[in-house]
Amino acid sequence: MAMLLKNARVIDPQVELDCVCDVLVEDGKIAQVGEGIAAEGAEVKDLTGKVLVPGLVDMHVHLREPGYEFKEDIASGTRAAAHGGFTGVCSMPNTDPVADDGAVIEYVKSRAAEVGKCRVYPSGAITHGLKGEIIAEMGDMVAHGAVAFTDDGKGVQDAGMMRRAMDYGKMFGKVFMAHCQDNGLVADGQVNEGVVSTRLGMLGWPAAGEELEIARDIQLCELTGCPLHIQHITTAKGLEMVRKAKESGLPVTCEVTPHHLFLTEDALTDAYETNLKVNPPLRTAADAAALIEGVKDGTVDAIVTDHAPHAAWEKAREFELAPFGMTGLETSLGLVLTNLVEPGIIDLSDMVDLMAVAPRDILGLEPVKIAEGSVADITVFDPSVEWTVAVDDFCSKAHNSGFVGCALKGRATDVFVGGEATLCDGAIVE
Numbered sequence: 001m002a003m004l005l006k007n008a009r010v011i012d013p014q015v016e017l018d019c020v021c022d023v024l025v026e027d028g029k030i031a032q033v034g035e036g037i038a039a040e041g042a043e044v045k046d047l048t049g050k051v052l053v054p055g056l057v058d059m060h061v062h063l064r065e066p067g068y069e070f071k072e073d074i075a076s077g078t079r080a081a082a083h084g085g086f087t088g089v090c091s092m093p094n095t096d097p098v099a100d101d102g103a104v105i106e107y108v109k110s111r112a113a114e115v116g117k118c119r120v121y122p123s124g125a126i127t128h129g130l131k132g133e134i135i136a137e138m139g140d141m142v143a144h145g146a147v148a149f150t151d152d153g154k155g156v157q158d159a160g161m162m163r164r165a166m167d168y169g170k171m172f173g174k175v176f177m178a179h180c181q182d183n184g185l186v187a188d189g190q191v192n193e194g195v196v197s198t199r200l201g202m203l204g205w206p207a208a209g210e211e212l213e214i215a216r217d218i219q220l221c222e223l224t225g226c227p228l229h230i231q232h233i234t235t236a237k238g239l240e241m242v243r244k245a246k247e248s249g250l251p252v253t254c255e256v257t258p259h260h261l262f263l264t265e266d267a268l269t270d271a272y273e274t275n276l277k278v279n280p281p282l283r284t285a286a287d288a289a290a291l292i293e294g295v296k297d298g299t300v301d302a303i304v305t306d307h308a309p310h311a312a313w314e315k316a317r318e319f320e321l322a323p324f325g326m327t328g329l330e331t332s333l334g335l336v337l338t339n340l341v342e343p344g345i346i347d348l349s350d351m352v353d354l355m356a357v358a359p360r361d362i363l364g365l366e367p368v369k370i371a372e373g374s375v376a377d378i379t380v381f382d383p384s385v386e387w388t389v390a391v392d393d394f395c396s397k398a399h400n401s402g403f404v405g406c407a408l409k410g411r412a413t414d415v416f417v418g419g420e421a422t423l424c425d426g427a428i429v430e
């Protein structure tokens, strides 16, 4: 049935749209955009006071299935995504088994089609088992729908292996996404190496452990011509390297997470709050300020969550034993609206670029525009609603957010995937 979305502020920088108007959705596509649309027989939804944008895509998400369903699964993870305002996510391959061949990619896709509340674009491993020893079945994975390659969670340690993988993999036209961590430098590092690691008496995870690999992979991008995307970038120096690489015309992009933008190592106290243990670690206030500058000037292409759910008992252990990672799908939009849009650091069009347009572009997905003929993947949010982050409100199985108790302004109310509502007035459509 046709659906008429009326009176929202419609924003899409791809078609230079920012005005209050109506959007008519028919057969999963946008049929008409304009003022005062009348459509006989269409279901009408009044969105006065809300904002309607191309569906948000989170290009860095751990759905944990197959293998770690006690942390999250495709049903709960995609519900969390829809609840957070996303119409699609790119899933990471560090599952069990690792997504390093076509069968696992196929499993993720078919499971998502069966139980998912948003689209799932699977990424595949660069190396077999994320072990860094043998190139993964790239052609097989692409044939089954993998959209990108990454050894997220580990990183490819050997430069020669990364070079061979990029040389070989570039024929598939998919981006290589790099988790930048030099194990020789990072070893058992727990938190950013510096004042805070010293104060807390914990092993440091040095900035150089990330920057060295960013430098290496940019050089390998130059050597091989393979497109490179730096994942969860955290340091001022790393970002400067990406800025320079872009200036010299290399196909390099990068992403940041809300936790690296809005939290710093200073949040770590002798409470040893394990929800703040993330990889890469929370860095200094100066690094966070540089990342925000990078978001402003366009060096940062995409905002992603690196949604990394873990079970409560895993995070309840001693800091050194707790796993790295925090959730993010259900707080990302509110955090960006509250901390970047509200203070005027970016505007809503920039937000759409960072959270909808660039992720699709980097992953080589079909663009989604608020324009006639486009697939109707749509996010609607209320920019004025004030709410407090609370775990009992999450659709995710996991509660390891670093933002519980935070007061936020702005929240997704409705999500449409191919014209079908997956979130309606803030509730998941079953």
Ligand SMILES: NC(=O)N[C@@H](CC(=O)O)C(=O)O
Residues within 6 Å of the ligand: 062, 094, 152, 153, 154, 179, 277, 278, 279, 280, 306, 308, 309, 323, 324, 325, 326
């Ligand atoms: N970011 C994290 O702290 N953890 C991720 C791995 C990763 O993204 O590197 C995880 O899989 O839990």
Ligand SMILES: [Zn+2]
Residues within 6 Å of the ligand: 152, 153, 154, 179, 231, 232, 279, 280
């Ligand atoms: Zn990672």
Ligand SMILES: [Zn+2]
Residues within 6 Å of the ligand: 060, 061, 062, 092, 152, 153, 306, 308
């Ligand atoms: Zn990750």
